[in-house]
Amino acid sequence: MPILKVTGLSKSFTVAGNPQPVLQNLNLExxxxxxxxxxxxxxSGKSSLLNLLAGVDQPDSGQISILNQNITALNEAGRTRFRREHIGVVYQFFNLIPTLTVMENILLPLSLNGRLAERMQAEQQLALMGLADKQDRFPEQLSGGEQQRVAICRALVHKPALLLADEPTGSLDNDTADQVLALMLEKIRQEQMTLIMVTHSDALIEHADRVLRLHRGVLEQVA
Incomplete structure (x- = not known):
């Protein structure tokens, strides 16, 4: 049984008073x-699709089921609760809270889920990402690559069933991007998580089980 099933998903935005379709009758398992x-x-609508899958936004029509839960039928509070428990999100520009230390940023999903006692998970994530000695530093004291590794730790610490990554290495240089991606994929495979990654890079295709292209609001099979 699929962990995620999308049926008839459509989304449009209003521009200058006119509806502009972004996603058109998408189906995906x-x-x-x-x-x-x-x-x-x-x-092309890639980020819009991730926002819908994360429950941040609602579609105009269609259904999204994750772990057999129709998240489109939930209210905003219900979608937020489901996302905190079952979904991890990694953004291109880190989105770390500047007033929190590295450890506090990583512990945030656990504290929101009432699982703050599981600090050891955060320490293990930091060690895996090569950041064990950075846990008391603030984001501004880290390099871009280090900040993105912290963001990945935060997304993975509660062991989500589904990880959504929106250009997670897009703001990094090639060497740092390769290192960060390798660490992220190692953890994902280790925990048998499901990953949907938005990217502009054809070079990342080799890491995928399947590749889709979003073109004019429609999904097309690539590989």
């Missing part, structure tokens, strides 16, 4: 442990 890469030019 993803199995547990699958790594899917989502390609497409800027403005």
């Amino acid at each position: 993803i199995e547990q442990g699958e790594i899917l890469m989502l390609l497409g030019p800027s403005g």
Whole structure:
């Protein structure tokens, strides 16, 4: 049974008083442990799709089921609670809280889920990412690559069933990007998580079980 099932998903935004379709009648199924890469030019709707899958936004029509839960039927509070428990999100620009230390940023999902006692998980994540000696530093004291590794730790610490990554290495240099991606994929495979990664890079295709391209609001099979 698929961990994620999308049926008839459509979304549009109003521009200058006119509706502009972004996603049109999308259908998608993803199995547990699958790594899917989502390609497409800027403005093709990739980030909009991730926001819908994360429950941050609601579609105009269609249904999204994750772990057999129709999240489109939940209210905002219900979607937020579901996301905190079952979904991890990694953004291109880190989104770390500047007034919190590295450890406090990573512990945030656990504290929101009432699982703060599981600090050892955060320490293990930091060690895996090579950041064990950085836990008391603040984001501004870290390099871009280190900040992104912290953001990945934060997304993975509560062991989500589904990880959504929106250009997670897009703001990093090639060497740092390769290092960060390798660490993230190692943890994902270790925990049998499902990954949907938005990227502009064709070079990342080799890491995917499946590759789709979003073009004019429609998903197309690539590999």
